[in-house]
Amino acid sequence: MAHEQNLVCFNTFGSDESWTLATYEKHDGYKAWRRVLAGELSPEQIIDEVKASGLRGRGGAGFPTGLKWSFMPKDADVQKYLVCNSDESEPGTCHDREVLRYNPHALIEGMAIAAYTMGATVAYNYIRGEFLDEPVPRFEAAVKEAYDAGLLGENIQKSGIDFDLYTFVGAGAYICGEETALLESLEGKQGRPRFKPPFPAGFGLYGKPTTINNTQSLASVPAIIRNGAAWFAGLGPEGSGGTALFSVSGHVEKPGNYELPMGIPFKDLLNDICGGVLGGRKLKAVIPGGSSCKVLPAEIIMDCTMDYNSLQQAGSSFGTGAVMVMDETTCMVRVLRRISRFYMAESCGQCTPCREGTGWLYRMLTRIMEGNGEEADLQKLVEVANKIEGHTICALGDAAAWPVQSFLNHYLHEFEYMIRNGGASIVDSATEAAA
């Protein structure tokens, strides 16, 4: 079955200089924003449209975008902010970088529409610091183009609408992808998540009402307004409107960022789009939405469709659409140790269960790999993970726990084998046996 690609966020891809205003306008870019400027669309109409489209936050949590927008206070006399989260750092995820580099105007138009809808006259795009060489200048050049074309600024095209858009550049911290840590960082502080409530819609950037949306979510908005909620919702199955940007990495023949309708069967994504498992080897496991999602063994994921409901029913989640594919040669202990190292390194340190627990997980897994593990460590790993989960201010703690729980759930025998065999991997023994 053929799957149509690049319908929303990547719709300029394939054109020369896909990132320019001229190219974007050839693809109906800024038509939705011009309708707003002409007074054809009220904030209420836009919120209803976005709600009906089924768009859900693509940063990982999947919260309905239109509903999130509706939480902003309606009174006009206080400064409100829109913030875009381009702090893309969930391991496996690299598609927002493509939006910033190759279709930045979709994001700018989406931000303009979102800001107008919520009565925000100022927006920041928080871009991760590592992107400062290429995505940041590319995005900033597009913002300048939009200003020069009279699409942003004060009293835009005499509409009475004001909207200023600024880039902000981070400096390397996964935790800043958590929306309140991002606000702290934007205020020039350490990126430490805030207690909630209050939620950002009440007390956000500089204490003002603020909404934070992910890059892909915002870049999807112009197409929704242009083509209608029904069109967008109809691209995917019930509960998962629109397209998703899949970052497929690991053991596949053609890794890449692919924009596809939600609900594509995993086996089509793997075989038709990505050319199958690398070297024709056998699929072992997939982390379907970035390293914070639970791992799914081949026999489960092969029957899944790539959408919120299907992956949730399978015991994992859609996450960021970052599909990490592992073939039969992959040692699951080694992968989990690397994932645990990540959460240890990225814990901001303010909650004890996360700060201490992530280190425990990593050290225990290291011990097992070095041949010094004990059977009791396996129970302890799960206990520590359970004690982190649900006991921290933000979701990083949960994200550190879920991989441990799911790897041990599905691949316990690999951990046991390593403990009983002085640190040797079951994968290596299989290779030796075959040789």
Added chain:
Amino acid sequence: MSYVLTDLVKEEIDHWKTRFPEGRQRSAVLSALHAVQHENHGFVTAEQMNAVAEYLDLPTIQVYEVATFYSMFQTQEVGRNEVAICTNVSCMLRGADDIVEYVENKLGVKLGESTDDGRIFLKKEEECVAACCGAPAMMVNHKYYENLTDEQVDEILDRLD
């Protein structure tokens, strides 16, 4: 010894300050540190952090705490060219550990160390840089290089001054 910010850095900080409301100049700390570190070839000193604090009219601790929290800032002297090899899962699955080993052998330093001649700083185990579909990937002075092979690594590293 006090350090005086250069006009170029001041200009950069002033440019960033205009993006934030009056009295919210603390928001410019990250960009100020980027600017100072860039000019100083890869790391910031206590004197430079003090100068940033003074210029932004902030307590020095507010600059120190940012400089030590974010992984892109180095507060110890390091080599002038920063090489950061991603070792997270997507890159690991495509051979990042071999690239690290190759680079360590080539340069004669371990992750987190700089070469004796001060030419290269091999950053400690780097977390995901969002180039997963081009794994294995590395950043050299913030420029991304993807689908790395040993030959490409040679070519990239040998070019550095």
